Amino acid sequence: MLRSLQMQTTPPLPGRDAALFLDFDGTLVAIAETPEAVEVPAGLVPLLIELHELLGGALAVVSGRPIDVLDRFLAPLRLPAAGEHGVQRRDADGRMQEAAAPDLTGVLEAANALASRHAGLLVERKHAAVALHYRMAPALEQLCLDTMAEVIGTQPQFELLHGKCVVEIKPAGVNKGIAIDAFLKEAPFEGRHPVFAGDDTTDETGFAVVQSRPGGMGIKIGPGSTRASQRLEGPQAVHAWLQSLRDALVHS
Ligand SMILES: [Mg+2]
Numbered sequence: 001m002l003r004s005l006q007m008q009t010t011p012p013l014p015g016r017d018a019a020l021f022l023d024f025d026g027t028l029v030a031i032a033e034t035p036e037a038v039e040v041p042a043g044l045v046p047l048l049i050e051l052h053e054l055l056g057g058a059l060a061v062v063s064g065r066p067i068d069v070l071d072r073f074l075a076p077l078r079l080p081a082a083g084e085h086g087v088q089r090r091d092a093d094g095r096m097q098e099a100a101a102p103d104l105t106g107v108l109e110a111a112n113a114l115a116s117r118h119a120g121l122l123v124e125r126k127h128a129a130v131a132l133h134y135r136m137a138p139a140l141e142q143l144c145l146d147t148m149a150e151v152i153g154t155q156p157q158f159e160l161l162h163g164k165c166v167v168e169i170k171p172a173g174v175n176k177g178i179a180i181d182a183f184l185k186e187a188p189f190e191g192r193h194p195v196f197a198g199d200d201t202t203d204e205t206g207f208a209v210v211q212s213r214p215g216g217m218g219i220k221i222g223p224g225s226t227r228a229s230q231r232l233e234g235p236q237a238v239h240a241w242l243q244s245l246r247d248a249l250v251h252s
Pocket of ligand 1: 023024026027199200
């Protein structure tokens, strides 16, 4: 009997010499109607605290969210983190680095003008980026894309990111892959086998970086084409896998 082509294997569990990079939305927490409405499941923060310890501090969150927002959701935990797709980065010693914010006045005006004309759009002003969310109005995807693409035109300081139900204008020259690469040049991440789990197209640069390293592994969360070598179904499967990893590391 033929095996189902859809049968999925669970990603192998890395050892204590791994460096773990985790996206937040759609990976650690289920995506909600609005960015503020996500719920951090009970047990997640204690599990991350244990893993951070078991991996010698080599655990970081790599997200499109600002770092202060990640801290609020994961309190009292303050992990090494890359925020706003790498615009901000907090290293293992708690030192913050931030890329200079480009002038976003025109971008913000265009996003707000569109949101005032159409119900269901949500504008999120970040430190160095503007995100236009259309999860509650998915039919407006193309309009959001066209509007944001038009406002930045060919200005080289900006880059348009198209994630899940969000169009975002961020500074050019930063992405999750570059942020992960920066962590891998520093203790305690340096020399470890990097693992990165993420659910969105914006995570592909991260998969490329970790998989270019010895023993590196990308884990795509959910459906969709990807360069990641491994896959997990969704945040619940991520939690189960992290729990298995915790158990394995405790007994190793
Ligand atoms: Mg995500």
